[in-house]
Amino acid sequence: MRPAALSFLRRRPAALRPLAVLPALLLGISAAAAQPLPNALAMSCEAARALVRQSGVVVLATGPDLYERIVTGQRFCMMQQTTAPAWIPTQDQKQCLVGRRCQERWYWKLR
Numbered sequence: 001m002r003p004a005a006l007s008f009l010r011r012r013p014a015a016l017r018p019l020a021v022l023p024a025l026l027l028g029i030s031a032a033a034a035q036p037l038p039n040a041l042a043m044s045c046e047a048a049r050a051l052v053r054q055s056g057v058v059v060l061a062t063g064p065d066l067y068e069r070i071v072t073g074q075r076f077c078m079m080q081q082t083t084a085p086a087w088i089p090t091q092d093q094k095q096c097l098v099g100r101r102c103q104e105r106w107y108w109k110l111r
Contacts, residue, residue: 041062080105086098
């Protein structure tokens with residue numbers, strides 16, 4: 001026997017049943033998008049470095065309304081970008097090398 005909450009799906013034509021699930025999916029996506037960023041100022045340098053190493057790419061909050069996209073290597077950047085060392089402030093250090101950041105190649109700007 002089906003739960004009463006899903007009984008409305010039986011009354012709808014088969015073509016509309018996937019549309020009945022759409023609002024729930026959209027709510028789940030928007031809730032995931034609203035998750036707070038990891039705060040580098042609340043982490044030790046080694047913890048921030050480990051997070052980047054584990055994820056490959058991560059967006060870290062580096063201050064109020066400031067954030068930085070940190071990567072482990074070139075494969076997380078676009079073709080016209082290269083990497084540069086990413087030094088950010090953490091809880092225990094003013095400048096901590098946590099990974100790399102993507103930046104435009106200098107010769108790409110000349111085109």
